[in-house]
Amino acid sequence: MITIRCTLLRDVFEGGQAQNPDNWEWPPSWMRLFSALVSVAEVGADDGLLRQLEEAPPPEIIASEAKGSHRESFVPLNAVAPTTHGTLVARTNGERAWARAIPLSRSIYFHWRSVELAESERSRLTSLCRRIPYLGRSTSPALIELTDLPELTTEKMLRPRIEGASVLPTARVRCPFPGALEALRAAHHAKYEQGEPGYPWEIGITIDYGYEPPPAPPEAISGPYQQLVVYKLDGSRLDGRLTAKVTHAVRRAVMSLVPQQFPALHGHHAGDVTQCAFLGLVDVDHRHADGHLLGVGMAIPDLASDELNSLALALGAQLEVVAGPLGLLRLTRVSPLDAKLEAFGLDPARWRGSPSTVWATALPLVLDGHARNRAGMEREVRKAVDNAGYPRPELVEFDQSPFIEGGVRMLATDTLRRSDDQLRPFTHAVIHFSQPVVGPVVIGSMRHYGLGLCVPYAPSYP
Numbered sequence: 009m010i011t012i013r014c015t016l017l018r019d020v021f022e023g024g025q026a027q028n029p030d031n032w033e034w035p036p037s038w039m040r041l042f043s044a045l046v047s048v049a050e051v052g053a054d055d056g057l058l059r060q061l062e063e064a065p066p067p068e069i070i071a072s073e074a075k076g077s078h079r080e081s082f083v084p085l086n087a088v089a090p091t092t093h094g095t096l097v098a099r100t101n102g103e104r105a106w107a108r109a110i111p112l113s114r115s116i117y118f119h120w121r122s123v124e125l126a127e128s129e130r131s132r133l134t135s136l137c138r139r140i141p142y143l144g145r146s147t148s149p150a151l152i153e154l155t156d157l158p159e160l161t162t163e164k165m166l167r168p169r170i171e172g173a174s175v176l177p178t179a180r181v182r183c184p185f186p187g188a189l190e191a192l193r194a195a196h197h198a199k200y201e202q203g204e205p206g207y208p209w210e211i212g213i214t215i216d217y218g219y220e221p222p223p224a225p226p227e228a229i230s231g232p233y234q235q236l237v238v239y240k241l242d243g244s245r246l247d248g249r250l251t252a253k254v255t256h257a258v259r260r261a262v263m264s265l266v267p268q269q270f271p272a273l274h275g276h277h278a279g280d281v282t283q284c285a286f287l288g289l290v291d292v293d294h295r296h297a298d299g300h301l302l303g304v305g306m307a308i309p310d311l312a313s314d315e316l317n318s319l320a321l322a323l324g325a326q327l328e329v330v331a332g333p334l335g336l337l338r339l340t341r342v343s344p345l346d347a348k349l350e351a352f353g354l355d356p357a358r359w360r361g362s363p364s365t366v367w368a369t370a371l372p373l374v375l376d377g378h379a380r381n382r383a384g385m386e387r388e389v390r391k392a393v394d395n396a397g398y399p400r401p402e403l404v405e406f407d408q409s410p411f412i413e414g415g416v417r418m419l420a421t422d423t424l425r426r427s428d429d430q431l432r433p434f435t436h437a438v439i440h441f442s443q444p445v446v447g448p449v450v451i452g453s454m455r456h457y458g459l460g461l462c463v464p465y466a467p468s469y470p
Contacts, residue, residue, distance in 0.1 A: 010123050010130070013155040014041065014143055016114040022079065023144030024107040026182060026210045032078075032107035035071035035116055035166065036143055039182035039212035044152070046192050048139035055189065057129050057136075062184040066168035066215050067120045069181065070157075072113035073348045078105045106145065112348075119157050119165075130154065166217040178219055178343040182212035216320070219344050228363045228444040232282045232397035233307035236356040236448055237323055238289065238347065239339035240303040248299040248416035250334065251288030251371055255457040256425040257331035258304050258339070259286045265322035270315045272308075282309035282397060284319075285450050288458040289353045290416055292370040297414025299370075302353040304339060304458075307448050363444040364464035368411045372434045373452030373460030374423050379433065389437050392460070396451040403440040410436045412463065425457060438465055 014036065023040065025031045033040075042061065049058060082101045125133065137152040166179060188211060195208040239258075246254065263273060271281040287305040291297050308319065327339040347355040361367070375388040376395065389404045410417065420431050432453060439449070439462065452460035 009157075010120050010125060010133070011155055011157045012041065012118045012133075012137060013153055014116045014118070015151040015153075016111070016116075016143070017149040017151060018147075019114065020077075020079075020108045020110050020148065021074075021144055022106050022108040022148045026212065030078075030105070030107055032076040032109045033144075034074040034076070034109035034111065035069050035179070035181070037182040037212070038067055038069070038118060039184050039188070040143060041118060041152075042184045042188065043192060043208065043211075044140045044143060045136050046189060048136055051193075054132060054136065057125075057132055058189050059186075060125075060129075061123075062188045063186050064120055064123045066181070066183045066217075067118040068168070069166045069217065070117040070119065071166070072111050072115075073344075073346065074109040074111035075346075075349050076107065076109055079108055080105045106147075108148075117155075117157065166219060168215050168217055179217045180214050181217050183215045185213050188212065228446050229399055229441070230446045231449060232309050233285065233448055234310050235308045236287075236359060237306045237308065238303060238342045238354050238356055239305070239327060240342050240350065240354055241301055242338040242340055244334075244337060246301040246334070248288060248290040248301055248371065249418050249422040251290070251301065251416070252423060252425050252454060252457045252459060253334065254301060254329075254331055254337065255286035255288055255304060257329050257334075257337070258327065259457070261327060261329045262286075262306070262322060266318050270311075270318070272311055272315060273319070283456050284308055285448075285456045286458055287359070287448065287450060287461050288371060289359070290370050290414070290461075291351065291353050292410075292414035292416075293412045293463050294352070295413065297412075299414040299416040302351050303342070305356070305359065305448070307450065359448040359461070359463065361445070361447040361449075361464040363446040365441050365444050366438065366465045367441075367445065367447070367449045367462035368438045368465035369415065369436045369451075369460060369462050370410075370412065371416050371459050371461050372410075372418055372423070372436050374432050374434045374454040376432070376453045385433075385435065388433075389435070389439075392451045392453070393439055396449075396455055396460075398439075398445060398449060398451070399441055399443065401439045402442050405438040405440075406435045407437075408435060411438050412465065423454060423459060425454075434459070 021036060023033045023036060025033045046058060080103060082103055084101055134154050137154060140152045142148050143150040191211050192208050195211060198204040266273060273284050285307040287307055288301055289303045289305050290299050291302055292299055325341045329337045331337050342350055342354050352358050373392055375392060377388055379385040379388050385406055386404055389406050390401060393401050415436060423434050449462040450460050
């Protein structure tokens, strides 16, 4: 087991993605670190160690959240401007921009659980790490060293999605491959010694990385959904009352992207299969909350590996959704690394809870049946909780008015996906469980379209 720590000596990491240098890279890829090791290695003496590293499984990467930006400057260009002078060469200046990441922490860890090195190899790797002056551009000086794995939670650890690991990808990381050492040296020789085309920074294979959700406390009860994928709504500022129309359109768009049909998404099934839920992530439960739509979340149950693979491939970085009269909606995937920098409603932790024993609806829940009185309404709310796959509640409260700030007030027609759907009664509610429940909690007959979405609730009594 080995761990390499990279400590940035500045507060920024300057480096773009190999496929698109205008996009900032975070966390720094394993291929970038491997290339730095190759650049300071002694040909022949270090080849065995480098080949052992390139053939090893991709490492786990521990990094903090980061925000992307660009640095702009005027620099001399290689191009020569035309001149009327016969003896003077006029070089030109031009504006250049460099992508960079601004992390909360300057330390990045690369950790291999299964790699074991002999003492002489560890000593050699320690020496190589100390020779590396920077990571990314030369404006990102760094201290590289072998160290011990820090005591951090799994929320900060990105794991490679290999060998059937059941994590949805949240980042794409370039990694070396068997033969990467020779490919790097050949590209460097071609470009810098022979003047031929060669691009060392494009070498590497792309591996999907993702987070494993932290385990729930032993006393907590897990709901039917295991993962939550979040998309931010770009441009448009939509009222939360439009949730059912938006999530219906997003669901149809995702279904069109998945080549195979499987029950958890399409709903055509026999037996007890939990369907994916498309959630309207609304701005609620703070002083200035107004209930507008921040984005759309996809709550995913425990799926078979082939279904999860199909879904992971379909859910790209952007979605374009035609939503009827609402026009074209553009949604951008929010990775866990970026979620802390967005509005709280776009952070999966907002909807998963701590976990909590009390949950209140942000959007009203739609009941399965009609009720003549309050006793009947209570019975229907309890039935909605049970049908959604959550424990039987100890106490339920309900009212047409929201219990939380910014809770969405709807008309009956707002609860319909389409104008020809059947109208059903709806209400806001507070659900009290006897044990903490891990979210997302979404209940009612329209839960697959986000109505009945709840947040952890801490009531304040006068």
